[in-house]
Amino acid sequence: MGYTWHFNVIWDYRIVFVRGATITAQLTVGSLLIGVLLGLILGMMRSSHLKLLRGPATFYIEFFRATPVLVQLVWLYYSLPILTGVQMGNVASVTVGLGLHAAAYFAEIFRAGINSIDRGQLDAAKSIGMIYWQMMWRIVLPQAVRRMIPPFINEFATLIKLTTLGSVLAVYELLHESNNLINNTYRPLEVYTALAVAFAVIIYPFIYLSQRLERYWQVRS
Amino acid sequence: MIRVTNLHKRFGALHVLRGIDLKVERGEVFVIIGPSGSGKSTLLRCLNFLEEYDQGEVLFDGELVGYRKANGGKLVRDRAANIARVRAQMGMVFQSFNLFPHKTVLENVIEGPLIVQRRNRAEAIAAAAAFIKKVGLDDKTHVYPSKLSGGQQQRAAIARALAMQPKAMLFDEPTSALDPELVGEVLAVMKTLAADGMTMVIVTHEMAFAREVADRVMMMDEGAVVELDTPERMFNAPAHPRTADFLRRVLH
Numbered sequence: 001m002g003y004t005w006h007f008n009v010i011w012d013y014r015i016v017f018v019r020g021a022t023i024t025a026q027l028t029v030g031s032l033l034i035g036v037l038l039g040l041i042l043g044m045m046r047s048s049h050l051k052l053l054r055g056p057a058t059f060y061i062e063f064f065r066a067t068p069v070l071v072q073l074v075w076l077y078y079s080l081p082i083l084t085g086v087q088m089g090n091v092a093s094v095t096v097g098l099g100l101h102a103a104a105y106f107a108e109i110f111r112a113g114i115n116s117i118d119r120g121q122l123d124a125a126k127s128i129g130m131i132y133w134q135m136m137w138r139i140v141l142p143q144a145v146r147r148m149i150p151p152f153i154n155e156f157a158t159l160i161k162l163t164t165l166g167s168v169l170a171v172y173e174l175l176h177e178s179n180n181l182i183n184n185t186y187r188p189l190e191v192y193t194a195l196a197v198a199f200a201v202i203i204y205p206f207i208y209l210s211q212r213l214e215r216y217w218q219v220r221s
Numbered sequence: 222m223i224r225v226t227n228l229h230k231r232f233g234a235l236h237v238l239r240g241i242d243l244k245v246e247r248g249e250v251f252v253i254i255g256p257s258g259s260g261k262s263t264l265l266r267c268l269n270f271l272e273e274y275d276q277g278e279v280l281f282d283g284e285l286v287g288y289r290k291a292n293g294g295k296l297v298r299d300r301a302a303n304i305a306r307v308r309a310q311m312g313m314v315f316q317s318f319n320l321f322p323h324k325t326v327l328e329n330v331i332e333g334p335l336i337v338q339r340r341n342r343a344e345a346i347a348a349a350a351a352f353i354k355k356v357g358l359d360d361k362t363h364v365y366p367s368k369l370s371g372g373q374q375q376r377a378a379i380a381r382a383l384a385m386q387p388k389a390m391l392f393d394e395p396t397s398a399l400d401p402e403l404v405g406e407v408l409a410v411m412k413t414l415a416a417d418g419m420t421m422v423i424v425t426h427e428m429a430f431a432r433e434v435a436d437r438v439m440m441m442d443e444g445a446v447v448e449l450d451t452p453e454r455m456f457n458a459p460a461h462p463r464t465a466d467f468l469r470r471v472l473h
Contacts, residue, residue, distance in 0.1 A: 123271050124319035124378075128333035128385055129309025131301055138336055142323050 034099025
């Protein structure tokens with residue numbers, strides 16, 4: 001077991017990791033935006049008292065939670081074009097696919113957060129003449145968001161990690177770049193170790209930030 | 222100012238309001254008493270449509286609340302914006318205060334003027350300061366609700382309601398959640414409002430307050446009006462045995 005590590009390989013090819021991390025970040029930010037916006041809409045639809053809104057939202061959420069995300073990605077990339085003629089590039093496919101997937105989970109986080117707000121808050125908002133959207137944006141969501149932070153960060157970290165599925169569609173994110181690098185250098189141990197560390201370095205600051213934020217809000221209210 | 226005609230409300234099989242009629246005049250202090258479960262709070266919440274009613278009418282300042290008359294006289298639910306507009310003309314104070322916990326006292330008070338009435342911020346703040354002073358919280362203007370006592374929170378809630386410059390104020394057991402020593406400060410604020418000529422509908426268990434401030438008192442039981450009279454007659458010589466029985470129990 002006298003393995004000699006050659007981490008200088010990583011340093012020599014550091015540009016490969018920077019390049020991969022850029023794409024990983026791009027996938028994450030893109031799918032996060034889609035996931036949060038769509039999730040917010042779905043979450044509000046699902047907590048609506050109108051069946052017409054609640055039904056489709058519930059179906060969407062359950063469907064996406066009940067199918068593997070990898071299947072969703074390949075379906076979007078290989079099957080959607082056949083059905084509709086719309087062919088997205090592999091980066092766009094992964095961004096949209098992960099966004100649609102994350103939306104289902106974000107929707108549940110939003111719904112739980114919204115439902116956790118005391119009914120008295122709604123009464124008070126209505127009594128000063130607020131309409132639904134004002135009540136949501138000014139009263140309910142600002143309070144709900146604070147309760148959503150921990151599960152939200154959880155889902156966000158999951159989303160970053162899920163971007164590695166992009167390698168299946170040959171997207172040059174961190175994992176795919178790493179695999180290519182291994183083909184050139186025959187150094188899987190060093191490369192995969194560096195990959196793991198790279199993810200930790202990307203993800204941990206967000207976890208740290210959320211913990212600080214959570215504490216800050218606790219102090220204020 | 223407020224006119225209720227043959228109001229019915231059911232929660233499933235439970236018939237909580239069984240044909241209520243009442244009229245509250247402009248500037249009147251109208252107190253509703255009765256045992257718990259008699260439908261007092263539900264009635265109050267129907268006045269600004271926080272609770273939908275099944276039958277009858279609520280008119281506020283001549284306007285139907287919550288519904289509009291469709292062709293053929295059938296009542297259909299009013300547009301949300303219209304319901305909100307009518308609601309904004311009535312201030313409401315809740316048993317559990319319901320201040321917005323993520324906003325300071327000032328932010329709570331300017332929220333309605335700023336967001337609902339779309340008034341200019343500086344103007345709203347200036348007006349809010351006057352209401353906050355009126356309820357005696359000028360030293361707590363920038364404090365969050367969690368740092369206030371129950372009495373202070375309820376006074377802040379009154380200021381929030383007043384800031385909308387309502388035509389009437391609804392109070393839903395405003396002192397029931399308070400420690401006994403904090404009840405007085407809230408009732409004192411309510412008395413100054415009454416003295417200013419505010420139209421007030423108050424659900425309360427504070428009989429001494431009702432006797433002192435009310436123009437008329439309405440006794441409710443099992444979803445119906447038992448009797449409606451001046452506080453003098455109601456408290457000294459109740460016409461109905463159920464009122465007498467209720468008063469005997471709460472006054473001793």
